Amino acid sequence: MMIEPDDRNRDPLPLHNAARQTELVAAIERARHRVASPEMVERLTASVLQLTHIDAHRSFSPRYLNTVWILGGAIAATIVLLFSYGFQQPKLPEVVQETTSSTSITKISLVSFNYSKIEGDLDLADTKAEEVSEGIELAAIRLEIRESLERFYYWSQ
Amino acid sequence: MNTKLFLRYVPYVEFMPLAYAFLCVILSRTSGADDWEKHVKAPPNHAVLSDTLNGWYLVPIASKQVYDETVRRLESLQTEVESGHLKANDAKVELVELTSQLTVLRATLQASRVHIAGAEIHEQTETIEFEMGPEKRLVITANHVRVVGWEGKKVKVELKKTVLSTDKKPVKSVEDELKAIRIVHQLGRVEFPGQPDAQWDAQEAEFMAKEGANLSKEQLAERRVIVNEIRQSWAHHRDLLDKDIDHVYVAGLEFNNNKSITKSVKSEGGVARMNSIRQRYAEMTVYVPSCTSLCIRGARRGLQVENLIVSTLTIVDEDSTDSDERGRFDLKGLEGNLVCINFPLQTIKKVKGHVWVESTTEFGFQGAGTTYRDDLRDMTPSRQFQVDVDEVTQGVDLRYARVLLDLANIQGKINVKNEFGDTHLVVASSMAETTHRIVSLTGRIDVELSSAAWDSVNVLAVTNHGGVRTNIPREQFDDFHLTGPDKHDNVRRDWSGFHKVVADEDRMAVFDLLDRFAAILNDTARANGLDLITRNGFLVVVRK
Numbered sequence: 001m002m003i004e005p006d007d008r009n010r011d012p013l014p015l016h017n018a019a020r021q022t023e024l025v026a027a028i029e030r031a032r033h034r035v036a037s038p039e040m041v042e043r044l045t046a047s048v049l050q051l052t053h054i055d056a057h058r059s060f061s062p063r064y065l066n067t068v069w070i071l072g073g074a075i076a077a078t079i080v081l082l083f084s085y086g087f088q089q090p091k092l093p094e095v096v097q098e099t100t101s102s103t104s105i106t107k108i109s110l111v112s113f114n115y116s117k118i119e120g121d122l123d124l125a126d127t128k129a130e131e132v133s134e135g136i137e138l139a140a141i142r143l144e145i146r147e148s149l150e151r152f153y154y155w156s157q
Numbered sequence: 158m159n160t161k162l163f164l165r166y167v168p169y170v171e172f173m174p175l176a177y178a179f180l181c182v183i184l185s186r187t188s189g190a191d192d193w194e195k196h197v198k199a200p201p202n203h204a205v206l207s208d209t210l211n212g213w214y215l216v217p218i219a220s221k222q223v224y225d226e227t228v229r230r231l232e233s234l235q236t237e238v239e240s241g242h243l244k245a246n247d248a249k250v251e252l253v254e255l256t257s258q259l260t261v262l263r264a265t266l267q268a269s270r271v272h273i274a275g276a277e278i279h280e281q282t283e284t285i286e287f288e289m290g291p292e293k294r295l296v297i298t299a300n301h302v303r304v305v306g307w308e309g310k311k312v313k314v315e316l317k318k319t320v321l322s323t324d325k326k327p328v329k330s331v332e333d334e335l336k337a338i339r340i341v342h343q344l345g346r347v348e349f350p351g352q353p354d355a356q357w358d359a360q361e362a363e364f365m366a367k368e369g370a371n372l373s374k375e376q377l378a379e380r381r382v383i384v385n386e387i388r389q390s391w392a393h394h395r396d397l398l399d400k401d402i403d404h405v406y407v408a409g410l411e412f413n414n415n416k417s418i419t420k421s422v423k424s425e426g427g428v429a430r431m432n433s434i435r436q437r438y439a440e441m442t443v444y445v446p447s448c449t450s451l452c453i454r455g456a457r458r459g460l461q462v463e464n465l466i467v468s469t470l471t472i473v474d475e476d477s478t479d480s481d482e483r484g485r486f487d488l489k490g491l492e493g494n495l496v497c498i499n500f501p502l503q504t505i506k507k508v509k510g511h512v513w514v515e516s517t518t519e520f521g522f523q524g525a526g527t528t529y530r531d532d533l534r535d536m537t538p539s540r541q542f543q544v545d546v547d548e549v550t551q552g553v554d555l556r557y558a559r560v561l562l563d564l565a566n567i568q569g570k571i572n573v574k575n576e577f578g579d580t581h582l583v584v585a586s587s588m589a590e591t592t593h594r595i596v597s598l599t600g601r602i603d604v605e606l607s608s609a610a611w612d613s614v615n616v617l618a619v620t621n622h623g624g625v626r627t628n629i630p631r632e633q634f635d636d637f638h639l640t641g642p643d644k645h646d647n648v649r650r651d652w653s654g655f656h657k658v659v660a661d662e663d664r665m666a667v668f669d670l671l672d673r674f675a676a677i678l679n680d681t682a683r684a685n686g687l688d689l690i691t692r693n694g695f696l697v698v699v700r701k
Contacts, residue, residue, distance in 0.1 A: 135628030137245030138238060139605060139699045143581070145235045145252055146561075150543060152228050152259050153523060155207040155214070 196431070199273050199424035206266065208432070208483065211321055212274040212420065216266045218427045224262045231255050239601070239695065241626065275420030275432070276321040281335040283316045289403050290344045293448040296397060298406035299441040300479045301458035304451070306465035306490070307444040314405055316340050319438040323418050338409035338439050345401050351391025353399040393471050393496055396450060407439045410478050435479050457481070460502070464490035472497045474518075482522040494551075504545050511551040511569070517558040517576075541578050552589070559600070571687075572680065575600050579694075587613030590685050594677050597691040604689060604698045611700050615686035619654030619674065622693045627655055629700050634658065637667050644675035655698065657686075 203215040204222075234251055237243040243251075288311050289295060295312065297304065307313075320334040361384070369377065409415070414437075421431040438458070445451060447466040455477030462470070470493055487504035488495065494510040501520035505512055521539030528535045541561035546553060552569025555562070559577040566585065571593040573580060579601040587609045595602050606616070616634070618625055627634055634655045643650040652674060656667070676683035677690055689696055 134245050135626070135699050136701055138241070138248070139603065139697065141245055141248045141252060142235070142238050142603070145231065145238060145248075148252070148256050148259070149228070149231055149235065152231065152256075152263065153540070 196421040196423040196429065197273055197275050199422050199427065200271060201425040201427060203271070203424040203427040205422070205428060205430050206270055209272065210319070210434075210438070211276040211278050212272055213422055213430060214270045214272055215422070215424065215427070216270045218424075220262065220266055220269065224259070224266060227255060227259050227262060231259070273422050275422055276323045276418065276434075279320045279322065279331045279335060281318045283318065283340055284314065285340050285342060286311045286313045287342055287344075287403070288312075289446070289448060290401050292400045292402055294397060294400060294402040294450045294452075295445060295448055296347060296402055296404045296452045296454065297441070297443055297456075298404070298454040298476050299439065300407070300410060300455055300477050301438070301440040301460075301481075301484070302453055302456045303440070303442040303459075303461040303463075304453065304465060305442065305444050305463045306467075307446060309444060310446055312403070312405070312446065313444040314340055314342070315442040316407065317440040317442075319440075321418060321434065321436050321438075323420060334437060337414065338407065338437055340441070341406050341408050343404045345404075346399075347397060347402055347404050349391075349394040349397060351388075351394045351398060354395060355399070357388055393452070393473060393498060396469075397452060405441075405443065407441060410435075410437055410439060412478055415478065438479070456486070456500070457484070459484035460486045460488075460500075462488040462491065466492040468493050470495050472500045472502065474499045501542060503543060504547075505549070506545065506547045508549045509551075510549075512546065512549050512553045512555070514553075514555045514557070516560070517556065519559065521559070571595070579603070581605075584610035586610060588687060590614075592680075592683055592685055592688070594680065594688040594690070596678060596688075597694050599693045600691055601695045602689050602691050602697070604687075606698070606700050608700065615659065615684070616657045616689070616698065617654065617670070617673070617677075617686060618656075618689045618696050618698050619652050619670075620691050620694065620696055621650050621652060623691050623695050625654050625696045625698075627698045627700075629655070629698065632658060634698070637670070639668070639671060641668075641671040644672065645678040654696070 197212075199213075199215050202218050204218040206214040206216045206221065208214075231252075234243075234248060234255065238248045316338070318335050318338040320331055320338075322331060372380065415435050417433050418436050419431060419433050421429070423429040440459070445465060445467070449467070450469045450471070451465070451467045452471040452473070453460065453462075454473055454475045456472070457474065457477035457480035459481060460472070470488075470491055472488075472495070486500070486502050488502060488506065488508070489504060490507045492509045495505065495508055495512045495514075497505075497512075497514045497516065499516050499518050501516070502514070505514075519539070519542075521542040523540045524537060525539035526537055528537065541559060543561045543563070544557070545563045546555070546565075546567070547563075548566045550568050552571065553564070553567055554570075554572045556574045557576065557578055560575060561578055562573070562575050562580045564571070564573070564581065565583040567582075569589050570591045571582070571588075573582075573595045574597070575595070576598050577600055578597070580595050580597065581603045582595060583605045585607050590613075593614070595604070602618075604616075604618075611629070618627070625636075635658050636655050637653070639652045640649065641652070642648075652670070656670065659666075673683055673688070674690065675681075677688040689698070
């Protein structure tokens with residue numbers, strides 16, 4: 001997994017990095033093909049889209065944005081998130097708590113929360129993908145052995 | 158003269174029975190030696206690789222032993238994979254290694270094998286053609302049959318006759334043997350066991366009118382069970398009994414007309430083999446136009462059915478006077494329904510219709526035998542006989558005692574009981590909305606479902622004493638452990654497995670499964686779904 005969960009000192013908005021985004025999307029694509037649960041893929045995709053959306057807004061930089069607009073958007077996003085995750089309290093990274101601007105706190109916390117959520121989901125997806133892969137692989141190999149045995153048991157005339 | 162006096166005057170007479178027994182042993186040994194004296198000599202240090210009609214293929218014994226040992230390693234790998242003790246990647250590495258070794262060893266054996274003939278082959282061919290009777294019903298009775306559907310209006314029959322001889326017989330004698338094998342075609346009533354429904358009903362009515370009145374309700378019920386059993390056992394002949402039908406069979410292969418001969422081979426430092434085989438053989442090829450029904454009887458030396466159009470094809474193991482363990486028994490292409498009873502059909506493919514099979518006798522022979530070691534005797538069962546069922550449009554009803562069953566591309570209802578054998582089902586598209594089931598006592602059940610198949614059906618996988626494995630998450634395929642009444646046997650049992658989670662279902666609904674188990678085992682009315690039960694086997698459900 002390219003996104004390290006405990007790297008507190010990195011760029012709080014890592015998704016500015018296009019390569020990182022590409023890799024994330026690739027991970028989702030991989031999950032889409034390997035994970036049995038379609039819900040898992042949908043959840044991952046939704047999270048990334050949401051984060052990308054916020055990230056796109058972040059690219060304008062808070063200095064050039066209307067504070068009220070940002071605050072309103074952030075509150076709306078928070079409400080959406082709270083509903084999405086059943087009012088689960090997100091655990092904010094330290095970097096967020098050190099930030100002075102309340103607007104930034106809200107935005108960064110949203111991003112961080114989603115970031116960690118994606119991270120968790122991707123970890124889970126990878127674990128599931130491993131399990132699914134093992135199950136399917138074992139079934140395939142069993143069949144392959146059976147076919148091989150049939151081939152090597154008998155002799156044509 | 159009394160006995161004591163006789164013994165006194167004839168010395169050593171008391172040892173006469175012993176001497177007689179000793180003489181018998183010597184004679185029997187000499188007789189056995191005579192048989193082996195006739196053996197064909199094979200190159201030294203060779204083992205039999207496979208049998209042919211008139212001989213054997215032999216290979217160097219050392220190479221054969223290495224090959225057999227490598228096959229046993231492949232069998233062990235299979236056991237480890239099935240138990241789940243080996244990781245897929247490790248298994249794959251070992252599989253590649255073993256198959257590479259076996260491929261090389263096999264090529265070496267193929268290149269070094271020699272054919273040793275134990276008998277001489279004489280062949281002749283005979284052909285007849287005829288138009289079918291108005292009923293358009295045909296019965297074929299032969300040991301080795303190939304049936305091909307064709308567009309011709311007549312039925313064409315080709316008979317390839319074979320006679321084996323182990324000594325230099327005069328040409329005339331061989332010709333007489335070949336002439337004795339012939340095709341017979343009859344149009345008329347055929348005397349098969351059983352009787353038409355109307356006759357059964359009339360007999361029953363007569364019985365009830367005369368003696369039935371004197372029987373109690375219980376006695377009548379018992380009698381009904383027995384009568385129905387007898388009636389059902391010959392039900393497959395029902396449509397053939399009271400009609401003029403075409404019957405084609407081979408004369409000259411009856412037990413009393415077809416004597417046994419012995420072929421034997423011996424390799425110094427290697428193995429010796431002696432086989433008792435029949436002298437006469439015949440392979441019948443029948444070209445059949447579209448018709449109402451076709452019944453194939455016997456055919457235990459081989460059966461090939463290709464591209465047939467017939468309302469009902471019945472294959473039964475009756476009146477075969479010979480069998481061949483190496484024979485192939487395949488059906489590839491049928492427009493119509495198939496009924497197969499106790500016949501070793503290995504392939505059932507491309508059937509536009511319904512397939513009904515009841516084969517509860519043992520067909521496997523590979524690996525079977527009795528070995529002797531010190532004071533132990535080991536009677537080993539054969540490997541499971543493999544059956545492939547693929548591309549059936551109107552569902553299957555299959556009952557086997559013990560086969561290695563592969564099912565794929567089955568449309569319609571899947572109803573399988575494979576009591577002691579392993580079953581492997583692949584479902585690529587959505588399943589019909591009906592009550593599917595695969596039931597076994599000790600066999601393994603492997604099911605591979607596509608996402609579309611999974612979405613289309615409720616799945617239940619359960620065992621009493623076996624294991625269950627799946628890659629489907631718990632929130633979709635929840636596990637359960639129940640102890641409760643087995644309404645199939647009226648005892649208490651443990652049931653463990655996975656069941657598909659239904660949205661908004663009452664959590665207590667899991668207890669309803671106890672009723673469902675009995676309905677599955679008895680194949681009675683229940684909600685639609687794919688039900689998988691192995692009482693003491695292993696069960697795997699994989700979603701791909």
